[in-house]
Amino acid sequence: MTLSRREWIAMLTAAPLLKAAPETAAPAAPVSIARCASYDEDLVGQLSTMFDQLGGIEKLMRNKTVTVKVNMTGAPSLRYQGRAPAITHYTHPKLLGAAAHLFGKAGAKRIRFVESSWATAGPLEDVMLDSGWNVRSLQSAAAGVEFENTNALGKGKKYSRFKVPGSAYMYPAYDLNHAYEDTDVYVSMAKLKNHATCGITLSCKNVFGTIPASIYGDDAGVNEPNESPTSGRGAVGHEGRRQPSKSAPQELHFGTNHDPGYRVPHIVADLVAARPIHLAIIDGVQTVSGGEGPWIRGSHPVEPHLLIAGLNPVCTDSVAAAAMGYNPRAERGTVPFQTCDNILRLAEAHGVGTTDLKQIDVRGLKIEDALFRFKA
Amino acid sequence: MLLLGLAGLASAAVPQPADWVPARWPWADAQSLELLAGSPVNCLLLAQPAPELAAAAAARGIVTLAVLAPGGGDPVASARAALSAKTTGLVLDGDFPDAVEASVREAAGTAPVVALSARSRMPLGSSAPILGTYQGVWPGISLQDDGKEKAGPTGSTWIDTNTGFVRAARAWGEAEVWIGNRPPAGSVITTTRYLQVIADAAASGARWVVALDSDFAARLHRREADSLASWRRMNEMLRYFESHPEWRHMREYGQLAVVQDPAKGGLLSGGILDMIAVKHTPVRPIPQQRLSAGALAGATMAVNVDPDSLTAQQKAVLRDFTHAGNTVLTGPPGWKDQGPNTGSITLTKAELDRLNEIWRDVNSMIGRRNLGVRLFNVSSMLSNALASPDGKTVVLHLVNYSDFPVENVTVQFSGEFHHATLLTPEAGPKPLEIYAAEDSHGVDIDKIAICATIKLE
Numbered sequence: 001m002t003l004s005r006r007e008w009i010a011m012l013t014a015a016p017l018l019k020a021a022p023e024t025a026a027p028a029a030p031v032s033i034a035r036c037a038s039y040d041e042d043l044v045g046q047l048s049t050m051f052d053q054l055g056g057i058e059k060l061m062r063n064k065t066v067t068v069k070v071n072m073t074g075a076p077s078l079r080y081q082g083r084a085p086a087i088t089h090y091t092h093p094k095l096l097g098a099a100a101h102l103f104g105k106a107g108a109k110r111i112r113f114v115e116s117s118w119a120t121a122g123p124l125e126d127v128m129l130d131s132g133w134n135v136r137s138l139q140s141a142a143a144g145v146e147f148e149n150t151n152a153l154g155k156g157k158k159y160s161r162f163k164v165p166g167s168a169y170m171y172p173a174y175d176l177n178h179a180y181e182d183t184d185v186y187v188s189m190a191k192l193k194n195h196a197t198c199g200i201t202l203s204c205k206n207v208f209g210t211i212p213a214s215i216y217g218d219d220a221g222v223n224e225p226n227e228s229p230t231s232g233r234g235a236v237g238h239e240g241r242r243q244p245s246k247s248a249p250q251e252l253h254f255g256t257n258h259d260p261g262y263r264v265p266h267i268v269a270d271l272v273a274a275r276p277i278h279l280a281i282i283d284g285v286q287t288v289s290g291g292e293g294p295w296i297r298g299s300h301p302v303e304p305h306l307l308i309a310g311l312n313p314v315c316t317d318s319v320a321a322a323a324m325g326y327n328p329r330a331e332r333g334t335v336p337f338q339t340c341d342n343i344l345r346l347a348e349a350h351g352v353g354t355t356d357l358k359q360i361d362v363r364g365l366k367i368e369d370a371l372f373r374f375k376a
Numbered sequence: 377m378l379l380l381g382l383a384g385l386a387s388a389a390v391p392q393p394a395d396w397v398p399a400r401w402p403w404a405d406a407q408s409l410e411l412l413a414g415s416p417v418n419c420l421l422l423a424q425p426a427p428e429l430a431a432a433a434a435a436r437g438i439v440t441l442a443v444l445a446p447g448g449g450d451p452v453a454s455a456r457a458a459l460s461a462k463t464t465g466l467v468l469d470g471d472f473p474d475a476v477e478a479s480v481r482e483a484a485g486t487a488p489v490v491a492l493s494a495r496s497r498m499p500l501g502s503s504a505p506i507l508g509t510y511q512g513v514w515p516g517i518s519l520q521d522d523g524k525e526k527a528g529p530t531g532s533t534w535i536d537t538n539t540g541f542v543r544a545a546r547a548w549g550e551a552e553v554w555i556g557n558r559p560p561a562g563s564v565i566t567t568t569r570y571l572q573v574i575a576d577a578a579a580s581g582a583r584w585v586v587a588l589d590s591d592f593a594a595r596l597h598r599r600e601a602d603s604l605a606s607w608r609r610m611n612e613m614l615r616y617f618e619s620h621p622e623w624r625h626m627r628e629y630g631q632l633a634v635v636q637d638p639a640k641g642g643l644l645s646g647g648i649l650d651m652i653a654v655k656h657t658p659v660r661p662i663p664q665q666r667l668s669a670g671a672l673a674g675a676t677m678a679v680n681v682d683p684d685s686l687t688a689q690q691k692a693v694l695r696d697f698t699h700a701g702n703t704v705l706t707g708p709p710g711w712k713d714q715g716p717n718t719g720s721i722t723l724t725k726a727e728l729d730r731l732n733e734i735w736r737d738v739n740s741m742i743g744r745r746n747l748g749v750r751l752f753n754v755s756s757m758l759s760n761a762l763a764s765p766d767g768k769t770v771v772l773h774l775v776n777y778s779d780f781p782v783e784n785v786t787v788q789f790s791g792e793f794h795h796a797t798l799l800t801p802e803a804g805p806k807p808l809e810i811y812a813a814e815d816s817h818g819v820d821i822d823k824i825a826i827c828a829t830i831k832l833e
Contacts, residue, residue: 082778
């Protein structure tokens with residue numbers, strides 16, 4: 001089932017066609033949407049306007065260390081007919097550069113771009129270069145720009161433990177690279193995409209890529225992390241066929257559920273609760289529909305020409321989901337969560353943010369003007 | 377006037393075999409030679425040699441070779457008939473019995489005879505100026521049945537290529553290598569694919585014998601505009617490589633050596649040399665028969681593909697190499713490096729699986745090391761690094777096998793070079809800024825269409 005335009009507008013205006021959002025204690029924060037025709041536009045100007053619409057970022061950034069989790073899912077060699085991954089399924093480096101410039105201008109003293117690169121613990125700069133990114137340009141976007149591959153210990157001496165507040169869904173806590181702790185501000189810079197396992201992947205789902213394959217990978221050590229991981233996280237994260245390294249907190253109900261459509265959304269909801277995101281930026285200028293990368297059959301490049309940003313990841317993703325033509329409160333079994341649980345509702349239940357569009361102040365472009373229908 | 381014409385014919389410079397730029401010429405009319413105006417193609421392979429065409433070609437200084445194929449009647453009689461039609465020489469296009477080949481060569485007398493044989497029958501190490509084969513893979517990104525790209529053992533996009541074979545064959549010496557495979561039947565071959573095929577061979581120092589699919593040939597013969605444009609681009613690509621004869625005398629550059637009997641696995645496509653090429657690591661093939669301390673000079677790592685086949689003396693060379701602080705990786709126990717047979721030039725699934733064992737070790741050994749050159753954002757590309765005899769100049773050829781230009785390629789090199797220049801078929805030389813990179817230096821290239829060359833001095 002896909003939403004008709006009437007149903008979709010009804011959803012936006014909270015008409016009783018759909019089940020009303022329950023009263024929730026989850027906070028709301030404003031979200032900004034902007035039209036952006038291409039990455040050659042004035043991205044600094046665009047983002048600056050959006051940050052102003054959110055109330056400005058100076059207070060957030062002044063003298064702070066900022067960690068930006070980007071989205072570089074899959075190996076950089078996997079492409080849509082040879083297209084650069086930045087114009088399909090990776091966040092675009094020009095957007096990183098523009099954000100870094102503005103963070104620096106707002107007073108950030110250090111800006112660290114991070115990603116757990118596919119099947120390697122090598123330097124993130126290598127993966128960026130392999131993706132066709134100009135690392136030197138990124139470095140010169142602001143003072144104090146750094147890079148770290150968080151797929152293993154990286155430049156840290158030990159892993160940082162993030163406890164899930166309240167009742168965790170999957171693991172009581174997660175062991176992550178130090179970069180997620182050694183920071184004052186945490187930014188999730190995602191791509192506006194569908195996801196084969198989770199329906200959609202936005203600023204919340206983006207943080208699934210923070211869990212290191214050294215501990216949560218298929219070839220993670222049984223007792224201790226494997227600092228040279230060469231695989232993904234299917235066995236631990238998606239399927240629950242094995243526990244993470246014993247050095248990390250173990251799965252709460254191991255062996256009871258092997259459904260990736262259940263597991264991954266619950267892990268993501270745990271992660272966004274355990275490691276709060278201060279700023280969500282979603283790149284929907286050029287992206288893909290129907291899946292998160294070229295390995296998903298039927299996925300294909302699209303150009304929604306959108307940028308979306310907000311100070312709460314659940315609110316931001318809810319608005320983004322609506323702009324994709326989806327009901328952010330949709331139940332499992334309905335579009336786009338036909339075979340999975342809804343990350344946004346799980347995160348909302350953790351108290352991270354509201355999915356209720358009524359409560360979210362959308363600034364800049366209206367959702368109805370931003371509508372770009374993704375795969376039903 | 378007749379005398380002047382004859383004088384002109386006599387004075388037309390006939391190129392030497394090493395300079396022949398071959399094409400299978402599908403037409404018999406002399407007017408077809410108009411297509412060669414401005415083309416570097418100077419050697420026509422004629423399936424049905426016509427005296428008028430041969431004479432007209434000779435007047436233009438173009439070599440004509442009559443093609444003799446097995447099963448085409450008495451080859452000796454055919455050879456005599458072709459030479460009486462004033463062709464310059466002959467091509468044995470296929471596998472003839474040794475006695476028949478000898479008879480043809482005897483009938484040819486002083487006329488040149490080029491053999492395009494099975495790879496396994498190529499006379500490696502002989503004095504033949506041209507080593508040719510009719511066997512080749514059709515280069516390009518390998519696709520699965522559903523049209524998706526195949527991932528190779530490295531997890532990278534797998535590229536079908538003849539480069540490993542060419543490197544192995546060229547490791548024997550200065551002979552020119554011709555690859556005489558034809559476009560796959562029943563396929564639509566785009567201009568881009570033709571350009572890739574030319575570049576695939578040329579970047580490794582070989583020449584693809586230009587062969588047009590029948591549809592393209594028919595349209596070109598009618599001088600249709602789009603086919604003329606494609607032909608022009610093919611000639612630009614040929615000219616690009618032919619205008620740098622110095623590249624043909626350069627040898628593989630880099631610190632990784634592969635010791636292999638070229639008459640065995642080296643002659644295969646998809647073997648260890650191609651696997652390393654997909655990793656974008658410069659590699660120097662060393663024929664096992666020519667393994668010496670001198671051949672290993674400058675190398676820091678060596679892959680000994682078939683250790684059991686080495687002589688005691690060869691083993692001693694590798695022992696000394698490791699004692700000097702270098703690394704040698706050997707093939708798995710029981711591994712026998714097998715060569716191609718007449719019918720197949722690629723590995724079977726079982727052989728590939730075994731070879732993957734070597735590959736995993738090689739990949740692990742190389743890691744992030746810069747063994748001469750490291751390349752980034754080149755998943756749809758293959759490269760070949762060559763050094764001048766004095767070592768002062770290195771050229772790095774890059775060939776893009778995708779249908780889209782590749783943007784933002786980064787090259788990091790370990791040597792001390794002060795000038796870097798980008799060369800492409802489309803534009804003039806462009807200086808590149810050299811900047812300091814991790815334990816090395818780097819240059820960035822904005823865009824590569826089909827191929828590019830970075831010259832480091």
